[in-house]
Amino acid sequence: MKPRQQRMLAVGLAALGIAIAASLTLRAFKDNMMFFIDISVVVAGDHPTERTFRIGGLVVDGSVERREGSLEMSFRVTDLKCELGVRYTGVLPDLFREGQGVVAHGSMADDGVFVADKILAKHDENYMAPEVAASLAKHVEDQTASLQDGAAECGSI
Amino acid sequence: MWNFFKQLASPPHFYRLAATIIPWLAVPGLLLIAYGAYAGLFLAPEDYQQGDAYRIIYVHVPAAYLSMMAYMFMALGGAIGLVWRMKLAHAVGAAAAPLGAAFTFLALVTGSIWGRPMWGTWWEWGDPRLTSELILLFLYFGYMALRSAIDDTAKADKASAVLALVGVVNVVVVHFSVEWWSSLHQGQTLFKKGGPGMDAEMLYPLIAMIVGFTLVFGALLARRIRTEVLHRERRTRWVREMILSPAGGR
Numbered sequence: 001m002k003p004r005q006q007r008m009l010a011v012g013l014a015a016l017g018i019a020i021a022a023s024l025t026l027r028a029f030k031d032n033m034m035f036f037i038d039i040s041v042v043v044a045g046d047h048p049t050e051r052t053f054r055i056g057g058l059v060v061d062g063s064v065e066r067r068e069g070s071l072e073m074s075f076r077v078t079d080l081k082c083e084l085g086v087r088y089t090g091v092l093p094d095l096f097r098e099g100q101g102v103v104a105h106g107s108m109a110d111d112g113v114f115v116a117d118k119i120l121a122k123h124d125e126n127y128m129a130p131e132v133a134a135s136l137a138k139h140v141e142d143q144t145a146s147l148q149d150g151a152a153e154c155g156s157i
Numbered sequence: 158m159w160n161f162f163k164q165l166a167s168p169p170h171f172y173r174l175a176a177t178i179i180p181w182l183a184v185p186g187l188l189l190i191a192y193g194a195y196a197g198l199f200l201a202p203e204d205y206q207q208g209d210a211y212r213i214i215y216v217h218v219p220a221a222y223l224s225m226m227a228y229m230f231m232a233l234g235g236a237i238g239l240v241w242r243m244k245l246a247h248a249v250g251a252a253a254a255p256l257g258a259a260f261t262f263l264a265l266v267t268g269s270i271w272g273r274p275m276w277g278t279w280w281e282w283g284d285p286r287l288t289s290e291l292i293l294l295f296l297y298f299g300y301m302a303l304r305s306a307i308d309d310t311a312k313a314d315k316a317s318a319v320l321a322l323v324g325v326v327n328v329v330v331v332h333f334s335v336e337w338w339s340s341l342h343q344g345q346t347l348f349k350k351g352g353p354g355m356d357a358e359m360l361y362p363l364i365a366m367i368v369g370f371t372l373v374f375g376a377l378l379a380r381r382i383r384t385e386v387l388h389r390e391r392r393t394r395w396v397r398e399m400i401l402s403p404a405g406g407r
């Protein structure tokens with residue numbers, strides 16, 4: 001083998017080794033790499049109890065309730081399988097609304113409601129003009145409905 | 158074919174070639190950026206949920222894309238330099254690093270400015286996309302620090318090339334972070350399944366910005382490689398002859 005080929009082999013093998021090591025590490029820490037936990041997992045009771053964590057899902061239509069004269073509010077989040085109640089006191093991001101993706105940081109209270117100390121809004125990867133969005137809304141509603149029909153029952157993760 | 162590459166790798170030849178191609182990259186690049194900036198800020202419609210705030214995408218996405226692209230130049234330069242012992246390849250890596258760091262910084266800052274009004278936060282520790290992009294910035298810093306810490310150019314080339322190659326893992330993580338794990342950051346827009354998730358009037362300025370940024374990056378890189386080559390070859394005869402010639406090194 002020529003020296004150049006030896007060096008090529010050395011670089012190639014080193015790269016392969018690093019790739020394998022990295023993928024094993026990332027696989028082992030998969031749960032820690034997740035920014036938030038799905039609602040189904042929380043409802044199934046498979047969430048951290050000793051520390052705070054984040055949940056992510058969509059705000060259920062018509063579930064937002066605000067207490068008059070205060071910043072207290074509650075709403076429900078869904079992952080299209082399970083729903084979970086959330087309590088929060090504070091300022092909301094502008095994008096927060098019903099049907100919107102949100103990430104909430106906090107912990108589970110004894111009454112089975114998630115008590116959030118921070119709410120973040122998620123937006124999707126689609127960008128379009130308001131008129132286009134309006135004409136698409138009907139289509140999206142149909143899609144969501146069919147998704148919900150086809151979605152697994154709550155409890156089967 | 159092989160001769161073409163051999164000639165390309167010769168420092169004096171590349172030094173002259175780079176001077177010729179710089180305007181051919183810079184001028185179309187700046188024109189595309191001018192069009193993209195105008196069309197993106199004034200002609201493209203506002204977004205259905207983010208209003209005008211989404212327009213920072215016209216800087217954020219090209220910067221983020223180049224932050225990874227520059228790294229690949231650096232790593233590829235390092236690999237070619239290690240295997241073929243090609244000095245010019247190491248010079249490419251050395252020249253690409255500060256540019257990559259600048260684009261990474263720009264991507265982080267514009268992302269933060271975008272995140273505050275939309276997500277409701279400047280920064281979230283633990284988000285895989287945000288954190289891996291920050292690690293990318295630190296990799297650039299580490300690469301540049303390692304280079305300047307070693308006086309012997311040949312040794313600095315080798316050490317920094319190894320560091321650049323190891324760091325490629327992080328570029329892969331940055332790219333796939335929004336697919337592998339849950340993240341506050343949304344998924345791919347341009348290369349998502351079923352075509353780009355963006356109206357054509359918003360999309361064309363974005364593509365113009367990405368291509369424009371890339372061309373300007375190419376021009377800046379070529380210019381930086383020229384200075385890098387000149388510095389490395391400062392004791393050679395061709396540099397001496399060129400500088401003493403009537404044209405004075407142009």
